[in-house]
Amino acid sequence: MQTQQAMRAQQNLPIGEKQIGEAMERLRKYKTGKAALDERVVNAEEWWKNNHWERFGSESSNENDPEPVSAWLFNSIINKHADFMDNYPCPAILPREESDEELAKILTEVVPVILEQNKYDSTYNECSWDKPKTGTAIYGVFWNPEKENGLGDIDIRCQDIMNIYWEPGIKDIQRSRDIFTTELVDAEELEYLYPQVKGKIQKTGEVVKSEYIYEENIDTSQKVQVIDWYYKIKTRLENGGIKTILHYCKFIPGTVLYSSENDPKTAQTGWYEHGKYPFVFDVMFPEKGSPAGFGYLDVMANPQEYIDKLDQIILKCSVLNRPRFFVQEGVGINEEEFADLKRDLIHVSGNVDTTRLRQIDPPQLSNYVIEMRNAKIEELKETSGNRDFSQGSTTSGVTAASAIAALQEAGSKLSRDMIKGSYIAHAEVVTLTIELIRQFYDLPRCFRITQPNGDAGYVQMDNTQLQPQPMDMQGEDIFARKPYFDIKVSAQKASPYSRIANNELAKELFGMGLFNPQIADQAMAVVQMMDFDRRDEVMKKIQENGTMYQKLQQMTQLLMQLAAMVTDFSGRPDLLAAVQSLTGAMPAMTDVQVDPSQNVKTNSLGEATGMDTSTAGKARDRAASATEVR
Template identity: 45%
Template sequence: MIDEKPPIGVEEVAEATAILQKYKAGKAALDKRIVDNELWFRMGHWKNYQNPMMEGKPQPASGWLFNSIANKHADAMDNYPAPNVLPRAADDAQTAQVLSSILPVVLEQADYEQVYSDTWWRKLKQGTGVKGVFWDPEARGGVGEIAIRPMNLLMLYWEPGVADIQASPHFFSLSMENTKQLENRWPQLKGHSASVLDVPRFLHDGGLDTTEKSVVVDWYYKKPDKAGHTLLHYCKFCNGVVLYASENDPALAGRGFYDHGKYPFVFDPLFMEEDSPAGFGYIDVMKECQTAIDRMNHAMDENVLLASKQRYVLSDTAGVNEEELADLSRDIVHVAGRLGDESFRPLQTAGLQGNSLSYRNSRIEELKEISGNRDMTQGGTAGGVTAASAIAALQEAGSKLSRDMLKSAYRAFARECYLIIDLMRQFYDEERVFRVIGPAGGREFVPFSGAALRARPMGLMGGVELGSREPVFDIVVSAEKKSTFSRLSQNETAKECYQLGFFAPQNADAALAALEMMDFEGIEKVRQRVRQNGTLAQKLTAAQMQITQFREKLSGAEENLSTRALAKNLSGALRQLS
C-alpha cells in the first residue's frame, strides 16, 4: 500500500519560504528602523555615527528622550485595563456576568500585567505593540490553557501594502531556538541543522552567538473550504522540515486550526502609517531633536575640557623644555636663551557664550513639546502656580495625549478579549472552576465551560426549526488601577459632596438635581446612595408621623379614662349624700 502524500510537505514549505523572503524584502526598511530605535532607547545611538573623528572624544547621550518614553509607560501602567462583558440579548445576561468575573482570572493566570508592560515598551519604542493570543495544549498538565504573549515586531511578517493583517493571505511569526532542544523534541529535524533562514537582530554590546540556534517559523495562512468558508490553518517548520501542520491533522483538516478564523495577533500602533498595520513611535519623532541636543552637549563638553586645560604656542627657537612645561608638578621650567611674546604665549580657549546655553535649553523645551512630556505632567510647576486645583487642572489638560494613547490600547485590549472568548468557546470542553471576587467582596468559586458560549437551538415555531444562535457579547474596557493623583481627586470630590450635605437624607432631592449636572467616575454609585438616603428619610418621616399619631390617640384615651373615673366617683359621692 502506497502512503498518500500529506497536504503540507517539503514542496509546500519551500513555497512558504519563498513567500516569507518576499515579505522580508518588503519589510526591510521597517526592520532597520526598529533596530536603530532600540539603540536610541538604550542611549547607544552614537554607534550609528561611523565618524573616525569622534573616536576618543566625549560622546554624551542625555536621557531626555528616554525620560519621555518612561513617563508614557508609567501613564499606561497607571491605567491598567479591566474588561466588562455586556450581553446583546437578555438570554445571555447570566453568561456575560460570569465572563466579567472570570476574564480577569484568565488574564492573571496568563501573567497579562507583564505582557501589557512589555508590549507598551515596544509600542513606545518601535511604534507598534503586538500581542499573540494562543491556545497552549500543554499547559496545566495537558489540560490546556489560553496563553498571551508579547510579540517582537522584528520577527513578524505579512504581505506588504495591507493595512490589516487579517487581509494578508499569509502571516509568519519567527523565533530563534536552540537546535539541540528542537531535535530532542522533533527527531525528524536531525540531519537538517543547517539554518536556511536569517533574521534581523538587535545590536548587543557583547555580541550574540547564533551558531547553535535555528529559526523556527510559525506559518499561518487562510484557505477556503468546500463550502466557501475561510479556514485558518497553521504550520510549524524549521530548516525546511515540517514539525506540525493542521492540514495534516485529520481532526483539523476540514475545520481549521482556530474556529474564529483570524490570525491570533493583535496590532496596536501608536501613530498610524498608511498601507501598513505597523505605525511609528515617539523615538521616530524625537530622534532629530535629541541628536541636536547630544551634539551640542558634545561641543560644550569639549569646550569645557579645552578651557580647563592650559595650552601654549611655542616657537622652535623659544628654547623651552616641553617636558617640564607639560609637567604641572614642576615649579621651575628651564629655558635656553631669551624668551619673548613672539616665541611663547599661552593659548586660551574662549568660554561658552550665554546664547549657546539658551539655544540648547530651547531645543530641550522643543523635545518636551514634541513628546507632550511637559513639566506639569511630571508634577513640576512653572510661572508661580501653587494652588492644588490649578496644578490639577494643568495636569488634566496636559494628559490628553496619554488618554488618546490609552484609548487605542483599550481598543486593542477589547479585540484580545474577543479572541479569548472565542478560544474558550472552542477549547473549554471540560468544566473549570475559577476563584473570583463576589459582589460582597468575598471569594466565590464559579464553574464554567465552553458550552455556555456555543450555539444553542432556538426551538420550533409552527413545526419549523428556527436554527441556532451563538451568544454575542460587547466588551467595555475601564481602567482598573488608578494613579495616586486620580485617587486623591476622587477623595477630594467625596469630601466636597459630604461638606455640601449631599449625603444628608433631608437634602436628597437637591443633591440628586446637582448630581444630574455633574460627571465623574463612580457617579452612579453616589446617585444610588443618595436615593437610598432619600428613601430612608421618607420612611423615617412616615414612622415619626405614625408615632406622633399613636401618642395623640394614647393621650386621648388616657383623658377619657380619667374623666370616666372622676364621673364615677362623683356619682358615688352623691349617692352617699342623698
C-alpha cells in the same frame, strides 16, 4: 512498502512539501517588503540603548572628539511607560442580550483572573515599552496545550515585531493573506518533539528572521529556524454566507511538522474557531498601508541628535579652553616645572618673552550655541508632550498646588489619547480570550475571585453556556444563537492624584446629601447632569436606596394599620404605642449642604470650583483671590 504508502498518503494531504515551498517564497517577499520597518526598529533600539553616535558618525569626524550622550529622549520614553503602568487596564464584560447577563458577570470576574495567571501585567509592561519605542506593540493570544499539566490554557505573550511577517500594503492585519512568525529552536529538542524530522534538519541554513545588534556573541550554529504559518480559507455556506476558517502550519524548510488542515480533528473547523489571526496590534502613530506605526522615539531622534552634537561642540570648546602655550625651540624653560601647577618657582635659562613663549588664545563659544541647544531641548519636550508639569516639577515660579494640578491635568491629554488606543487593543485581547474559552474550556475550572469586601470566593466555569444555544422562533425552524459580549475597559490602577480626586468627589456627593433616600428623585436628576467615572454605579445605588425607602414607607403604613386593628380588637393601646415608637426611630437624613446664595465659581474651562474643599481646591481659591483684579 510501508514507506512508499506513507509517501503517497503524504502527497494526498492538503499541506505538503509543495505548499510549504510556496509559503516560503511568500515569506521571503514579505520579509523584503518589511525591510525598511525592520531597519527602523533596529535603529530605534540602538537609540534606546544610547548607541546612536555609531549611527550618525561620518568619515570626517575626529575619533578624539567627545561623544556626549544626554538622556532627554530616554527620560521622555520612561515617562510614557509610567503613564501606561499608572493606567493598567481592567475589562468589564457587558452582555448584548438580557439572557446573557449572568454569564457576563461570571466572565467579568473570571477573565481578569485568567490574565493574572498569565502574568499579563508583565506582558502589558513589555508591550508598553515597545509602543513608544518602535510605535507598535503586538499581543499574541494563543492556546498553549502544555499549560496546566497538559490540560492546556490560554497563553498571552508580547510578540516581537522583528519575528512576524505579513502581506505588504495591507492596513488591517486580519486582511493579510498569511502571517508568518519565526523562531530559532535547538536542533536536539526539535528532533525529540518531532521524530519524523530526524536526519532532515539543516542546522542554521537560511535564516529569515531579522536580528537586533546584540552586545554579546550569540551562537546559532546548533539552532534550526521553525516557522509558524497562519492562513485563512473562505468557504461558502448553504445559506449563501461566507465563513472564514483559520488554519495553522508549523514547518521547517522542506518538512511539515504539523498542519491543522492535515489533521482530521481541525480540518473542517480550523485551528481557532473564531477565524481571526491571534495577533492584536497596538499602534502609537498609524501609517497608511501598514498595520504597524511609528513611535515617539522616531519623532524625538532628530532633536536628540542635534542636542548631543551641540553638547559635543560645547565640550570640545571647554577642552580647548585649557591653558596651552606656543613654545619656541630652545626657549630654556624647565617644562616639568612649568607643567606642575604646584610649583611656585620655575627655572629658566636666558630671556623669556612673548616672541618665544605665548599662550594660545582659546576659541570663544557664541551664546547662540547655548541658546540653540536649549531650544532643541524645549523642542523635544514639546513634540513628545513631556513638559515639566507632567513630571511633577515646575518652572517660572509656579508653586500653587491648584496651578500645578490644573497644568498636569491639561497636559495629560496626550497620555490619555495613547492609553485609550491601548484600551482598544486590550478589548480585542479580551475578546480573543473569551473565544478561546468558548472553544477549549470543555472541563470545569475553578477560579478564586476576590470579593468587594476582601473575602475570597470560588467560581467554577466551563464553555457550556458559551456554546450556541438553540432557539425556537414561534414554532418555526430552530437555529443556534451564540452569546457575544461587548468589552468596556477602564483603568484598574489609577494615579494617586486620580484616586484623591475620586475620593474628594465621593465626599462632596455625600456632603450634598445625594445618598439620602428621601430625595432620591432629586439626586438622580443632579447626577444625570454630572459627568464622572463610574457614574452608572452611583445612579444605581441612589435608585436602590430610593426604592428601598419607598418599600420601607409602605411597610410602615401597613404595620400602623395592622397595629390599630389589633389595638381595637385586643384593647391594648400599648401595642400601638410600641409600633409608633418603633417606626419613629428612622435613620436621620443627612443635611443637604447647598447654599443657594453662594455663587458658583468656574475656571477658564467652565468647570465649577466653588465647592472644592480639598487641599488643592483651597490652594486654588487662595491663588485666585490673590491674583483677582479688583
